[in-house]
Amino acid sequence: MTEATQKENLPPKLRQTATGDIDINSLADLLEWFLNFDQRVGVVRHPQIEEIYQWKQKDDAAHEIEVYPFESAEARFAIGAFQALAENPTEEKLGRWITDVLQALGDAKQTNEDIAADYKLDQSKSHIEESHKIPTNTERRLYLTSAWLEALCMAEVRFLGWVYQELYGKPFQPVAN
Numbered sequence: 174m175t176e177a178t179q180k181e182n183l184p185p186k187l188r189q190t191a192t193g194d195i196d197i198n199s200l201a202d203l204l205e206w207f208l209n210f211d212q213r214v215g216v217v218r219h220p221q222i223e224e225i226y227q228w229k230q231k232d233d234a235a236h237e238i239e240v241y242p243f244e245s246a247e248a249r250f251a252i253g254a255f256q257a258l259a260e261n262p263t264e265e266k267l268g269r270w271i272t273d274v275l276q277a278l279g280d281a282k283q284t285n286e287d288i289a290a291d292y293k294l295d296q297s298k299s300h301i302e303e304s305h306k307i308p309t310n311t312e313r314r315l316y317l318t319s320a321w322l323e324a325l326c327m328a329e330v331r332f333l334g335w336v337y338q339e340l341y342g343k344p345f346q347p348v349a350n
Contacts, residue, residue: 182210187339195258195340203339204251204332213331217250222324225300229321232314246321250328257333264341265348271333272348278326284319288312 184206188199207214216222226246234240243249257274261267289296294303300320307313334345 184210184335187336189340195336197255200255200258200336203336204254207332207335208247211331214250214328216324217246217328219324221299222246222321225317225321225324228301228317232317246324250325253325254329254332257329258336264337267333267337267340268345268348271330271337271345274326274329274333275347277322278330281319281322281326284315285323288316288319 185199185202187203188196190196208218209215223246226249230240230243241249243252257270258267261270285296288294288307289303292306294300294306294316296303300317304313304317307316337345
């Protein structure tokens, strides 16, 4: 790989304003790069994840859970990532936030794998279609919600972990509780 090609494949630098705040335009450029070039973040653009997200929106509304009308899984992820950074403006707060999201990722992944194994679900197929093999509505909802959370949390941990490294000059390490 040539040096020019390697540079093209690197994420853009995160810039800060004179007051030390994150430059929103550079954050947007960084997010777009991750959506385009990092599979763990770009998963929110996958049709199966979009299908699960749309199901989740409808399911929440049907169960009278407040729904924020994001147009897509990608939009939900992007707004959530920006919001997480705004609400966790220090190294300690962002570290705790990412640690919590990492824990949620582990829990969702384990739940998803356990239910998929119990019912011999093919996770390479549509989660919505495969969920029809699950006999109870409660467990079906748990499986689909876990699948959504796994994708969302994976993308968020990956992206926010990179932002953390850019802001604080060191790799993210989970915070001990």
